[in-house]
Amino acid sequence: MHANTEQPLPRQEQPILRVRDLHAQYRTSPFGVGRGVKAVDGVSFAVRRGEVYGLAGESSSGKTTLIKSIAGAIRPPLEIVGGSVEFAFLPGYGGLQRAPRADVARIRWRNLSYIMQGSMSVLNPVRRVGSAFVDFAYPHIGGSRKQFERQVIAHLERVRLDASVLAAFPHELSGGMRQRATLALATICRPDFIIADEPTTALDVVVQKEVLGMMRGIQRETGSSVLFVTHDMGVHAHVTDRLAIMYAGRLVEEAATARIFRKPLHPYTRHLISSLPRIGDDAPREGLGGSPPNLADPPSGCRFHPRCPLATEICRREVPAMLEADDGHRVACFAVDQGGRA
Amino acid sequence: MAMLLRDLLRHSTEFRIGAVLVAFVLLLSVLASFSPYAPESVYVVPPDLPPSLVYWFGTTSRGQDVFWQLSFAIRNTLMFGCTVALVSRLIALVVGLVSGYKGGWIDRALMSVNDSFIVIPLLPILVLFYFMMRDRISWLMLALIMACFGWAYDARLIRSVVMSLKAREFTQTGLFSGMSTWEVLTEEHLPYVMPVVFSTTMNNMVWSIGLEVTLAVLGFTDINTPTIGGMIYWANQHTAMVAGIWWWIAFPTVTVIMAFIGLFLLAVSANAYIDPRSRLWGIGGAS
Numbered sequence: 001m002h003a004n005t006e007q008p009l010p011r012q013e014q015p016i017l018r019v020r021d022l023h024a025q026y027r028t029s030p031f032g033v034g035r036g037v038k039a040v041d042g043v044s045f046a047v048r049r050g051e052v053y054g055l056a057g058e059s060s061s062g063k064t065t066l067i068k069s070i071a072g073a074i075r076p077p078l079e080i081v082g083g084s085v086e087f088a089f090l091p092g093y094g095g096l097q098r099a100p101r102a103d104v105a106r107i108r109w110r111n112l113s114y115i116m117q118g119s120m121s122v123l124n125p126v127r128r129v130g131s132a133f134v135d136f137a138y139p140h141i142g143g144s145r146k147q148f149e150r151q152v153i154a155h156l157e158r159v160r161l162d163a164s165v166l167a168a169f170p171h172e173l174s175g176g177m178r179q180r181a182t183l184a185l186a187t188i189c190r191p192d193f194i195i196a197d198e199p200t201t202a203l204d205v206v207v208q209k210e211v212l213g214m215m216r217g218i219q220r221e222t223g224s225s226v227l228f229v230t231h232d233m234g235v236h237a238h239v240t241d242r243l244a245i246m247y248a249g250r251l252v253e254e255a256a257t258a259r260i261f262r263k264p265l266h267p268y269t270r271h272l273i274s275s276l277p278r279i280g281d282d283a284p285r286e287g288l289g290g291s292p293p294n295l296a297d298p299p300s301g302c303r304f305h306p307r308c309p310l311a312t313e314i315c316r317r318e319v320p321a322m323l324e325a326d327d328g329h330r331v332a333c334f335a336v337d338q339g340g341r342a
Numbered sequence: 343m344a345m346l347l348r349d350l351l352r353h354s355t356e357f358r359i360g361a362v363l364v365a366f367v368l369l370l371s372v373l374a375s376f377s378p379y380a381p382e383s384v385y386v387v388p389p390d391l392p393p394s395l396v397y398w399f400g401t402t403s404r405g406q407d408v409f410w411q412l413s414f415a416i417r418n419t420l421m422f423g424c425t426v427a428l429v430s431r432l433i434a435l436v437v438g439l440v441s442g443y444k445g446g447w448i449d450r451a452l453m454s455v456n457d458s459f460i461v462i463p464l465l466p467i468l469v470l471f472y473f474m475m476r477d478r479i480s481w482l483m484l485a486l487i488m489a490c491f492g493w494a495y496d497a498r499l500i501r502s503v504v505m506s507l508k509a510r511e512f513t514q515t516g517l518f519s520g521m522s523t524w525e526v527l528t529e530e531h532l533p534y535v536m537p538v539v540f541s542t543t544m545n546n547m548v549w550s551i552g553l554e555v556t557l558a559v560l561g562f563t564d565i566n567t568p569t570i571g572g573m574i575y576w577a578n579q580h581t582a583m584v585a586g587i588w589w590w591i592a593f594p595t596v597t598v599i600m601a602f603i604g605l606f607l608l609a610v611s612a613n614a615y616i617d618p619r620s621r622l623w624g625i626g627g628a629s
Contacts, residue, residue, distance in 0.1 A: 073518060105520040114518050116511045124512040126533045132512070135529055136519040 014088055015046035016193055016225045017070070022083035024069045027076075037296045039065035041249040042083070044322065047193075049088075052219060052226040054240030054257060056233060056272075060292055062249040063229045064117060067195050070227070071114050072096025072104060087112065089192055109140040113186045117197040122182045123170040129181055130166030137188045152188060158221075159184045159214050176207040183215055190222040197229045205234075212239050233276055237261060242328075245269045248293050248303040251322060255329035265331040267308050302334070310335040350611060360607030367601045371417035377410040381568050393589055400589035403580040408593055414568040416597055419551055422485050422569065426550035427543045429489035430496070435539065437493065438500025439527045443508055453501075459494035464553070467491070472562040481567050484557075488550050496542045500535050507531050537612075544609035548602055555598060570598045 024040040039062040047053040057063050068074060070085050072095065085095035089111045096104050116122055123132050133152050134145075141148055153163040159180040170178055179200065186194060199215075200208040216239060219226055228240055236243050236257060244254040245266065253266040264270045271288045290307040293299050299306050305315040314334050322332040350357040379386045385405030393400040399408035441452040471487055472479055507513055507530070516526050551570075557563050558571020565572050577583075577590040 071518065073514070109519045114515070116514055116518075121511045122515045124530050124534070127530070131529075135521065135525075136515060139520065 014049075016049050016088045017047040017227070018086045019046070019070065020044050020084045020086070022066070022069060022085060023081045024065055024074075024078060025081055026065075026078050035296055038298065039078075039249050039295055040069060041298075042319075043246075043249075043251050044083075045244055045251060045254060047225050047227060049192075049225055050219075050223050051241045052216070052228055052239055054236040054243040055227065055229045055246060056231060056236055056243060057246030058231055058292060060295070061246045062295070063231075063246055064197060065249075066246070067114075067197055067227060067229055069095075071112070071195055072099075073114070087193065109137060109191065110189050111192045113189065113191040113194050115182060115186045115194065115196040115199045117201075122185065123178060125170055127169075128166065129168055129170060129173070132181075132185060133166070133188065136185060140189050152184075155188050156181075156184050158218055175203060176211065179203060179207070179211050180214065183211060183218070187218050187222065187224070191224055194219070194224050194226045195229075196226055198231075199228075200235065201230060201232065208235065209238070215239070233272065245272065248298060249295055250303060251330075251332065252304065253329075253331045253333075254322070255326075255331075259329060265325055265329065265336045266304075266333050267310050267335065268304050302332075308335075346615075350615060354611045354614070356607045356614075357611035360604045360611060363600045363604030364608060367416060367420070367597060367604060370413050370597065371420050374410070374413040374417040377413060379407060379410055381411070381414040382566060390585070390587055399593045400587070402576070402590050403582065403585070403587060404576065408589055411568055411573060412593055412597060415570050415573050415594060416601070418481065418567055419554065419570045419598065420601065422481065422554055423547035423551040425482070425485040426488045426492055427546045429486060430492040430546055430550075431539055431543055433489065434493035434496040434500060434542075435532075435535070437497040438535070439504055439531060441497070442501035442504030443523065443527060443531070445505075445508075449501075453498075456494045456497050459491060460498075462491065464491050465556070468553070468557060469560075469562055472557070477564075480564055481569075484554070484563060485550075488553060492546055492550060496539075496546070499538060499542065503535050503538060504531055507534055541609050541613045544605045544612070548605050548609075551598065551601065570594045 022040055022043045023038070026037040026039060028035050028037070041062075043066060045053075055063055055066070065078065068078060069080055072085075074080060080095070087096075087107070090096070090099055090103060090107050123129060130149075130152075134148075137152075138145075138148055141151070149166075152166065156163065156165065161177060161180055161184065165173060165177065165181055173181065179202075183199070186196075196215075200211055203211065212235065215226075218224075228236070230236065240257045242254065243257040243260045244251050245260070245268065246252070247268050253260065253264065253269045260269060261273060264273045268288075271286075275285050275287075277285070288307055293303055293306070299316075301317050302308070302311070302315040302320050305311040308315065310333075312334065318334075320332045320334050322330050325331045325336055351361065374381075383406075387397065387401045387405055387407050389401055389403050389405045391397050391401040393408075397407055397409065399412060401407055402411065437452050437456060441449045441456070468484075468487065471484075475483070504527075512530060513526060516530055521529070554563070554569065555571035555574070558565070558569050559574050559578070561575055563569070563571065565575055573594045574591055577587070577594075580587070580590075582588070582590040
């Protein structure tokens with residue numbers, strides 16, 4: 001489901017976010033010894049208007065660093081050392097970190113909003129839920145307070161919350177309600193682009209499904225694009241249109257979500273997909289040996305090669321490029337290029 | 343706030359006792375405005391009379407009515423405590439919030455000043471101030487000096503709370519939505535540290551009043567302004583204990599002890615209210 005298939009306007013065909021060859025690292029210098037942890041290393045992708053773009057990867061694969069770089073939430077020791085992040089609504093700066101502060105303040109929340117990891121605690125425990133809306137969203141909407149309040153209440157109905165939650169403290173709400181209030185807070189300005197970092201990880205699957213459904217509903221209604229980050233492949237299957245797999249700071253595969261699940265190409269993705277349990281299938285799952293590499297000292301060449309069953313000499317020496325293997329299906333693997341199969 | 347006070351009054355014995363004691367002391371200090379005598383005037387009543395129906399708390403060797411003198415004294419002493427608490431709370435809040443939130447060299451600079459204030463021995467410094475300024479030292483000046491010495495511990499406390507708040511998502515979200523540092527500190531963090539500030543305020547008042555009494559008894563303050571310590575100073579000057587004028591010392595002492603215990607109990611019960619675990623004990627739950 002892509003908005004651009006319904007409305008073939010030229011504007012709609014341009015991606016809303018384009019990331020080009022992004023390099024980001026954490027620079028630390030304990031006891032005078034400089035060390036760079038390359039958490040994002042040469043990532044390129046584009047997100048289209050009205051699509052939900054998934055980003056999957058295990059812990060410490062650089063997902064959060066990547067979206068921090070995209071959101072411009074960069075503070076030392078994190079720094080961007082190369083590449084660019086281009087938003088369609090903020091052209092010409094090559095990323096938020098290079099744009100003037102006033103421009104960044106203007107587009108935040110209005111064009112770009114961010115549902116943080118651990119979003120259960122986005123609400124200040126000692127302030128009422130309503131004041132979070134006033135603090136975070138009101139400066140971006142303006143108008144009279146009465147009007148704003150009506151708008152908030154109308155928006156809360158979309159996530160099936162009563163107006164009374166505005167007068168409640170966060171601890172008086174259940175986890176699911178808090179999550180829905182957070183979702184409403186992130187979408188109240190009808191932003192063009194929403195970054196969601198593990199928004200539902202803390203919830204049980206039933207509430208998760210409900211919240212994800214609401215999120216999908218709001219996204220369809222407002223035509224927002226979403227960059228959805230989680231390690232939970234089940235959530236990706238449920239929500240995202242396209243999916244990128246990240247491993248050790250690099251993208252290894254990107255395709256339409258259904259396609260990745262049906263026909264994964266990269267050996268890492270194949271192991272990831274085959275590890276998912278299926279109902280009625282009680283065959284033992286095969287684990288992948290080894291563990292994710294230390295990003296302060298990553299392996300040479302393809303970062304997956306120490307754990308890859310198909311690794312050859314070239315994998316140890318050279319970094320595989322992200323090449324289009326099929327229609328819209330990109331993968332970074334020498335074995336796939338040569339038609340190898342596990 | 344009104345409901346909170348009602349709940350505390352109803353359910354906390356400490357708060358009830360504290361509130362009664364503080365209310366009594368406050369009432370006494372309010373009465374100063376209705377005194378028939380000016381606070382400085384002496385020999386307005388017959389000297390050295392024991393407590394009676396005419397002179398409730400007796401009279402002093404200087405011909406002053408102890409009751410009215412005491413009401414002036416406790417008013418000045420309480421105002422002194424409030425001024426010190428208010429000014430030092432302001433400094434502690436600003437230093438704690440900025441230092442905890444900003445971090446880096448600002449934090450290091452502020453904390454090195456802060457830690458210096460923590461280790462400075464206070465009483466010798468105050469005596470030194472008195473000997474430097476002598477007659478020019480006024481009530482307000484002493485309060486400001488004490489305020490400058492009374493904020494350091496609490497600034498560290500506030501700093502530690504803010505450091506943890508800084509890492510939480512609501513701060514990050516606020517920043518992301520474009521709130522300025524000032525807005526984040528006043529809108530998001532200040533409400534969080536306010537309970538801490540309230541309970542330290544009362545401790546700070548107890549501390550500053552105690553120190554003022556100490557200085558006044560030793561004669562290291564402006565002795566012409568009646569304070570609790572000042573009254574005891576004059577009583578000692580006239581050897582009240584030896585002469586058997588016990589009421590000159592007993593009533594101010596009892597009053598200031600009531601103020602101490604009252605404020606202490608208020609602080610304790612407010613602390614208990616702030617800490618959710620002790621609220622659980624209150625209703626018979628496990629911790």
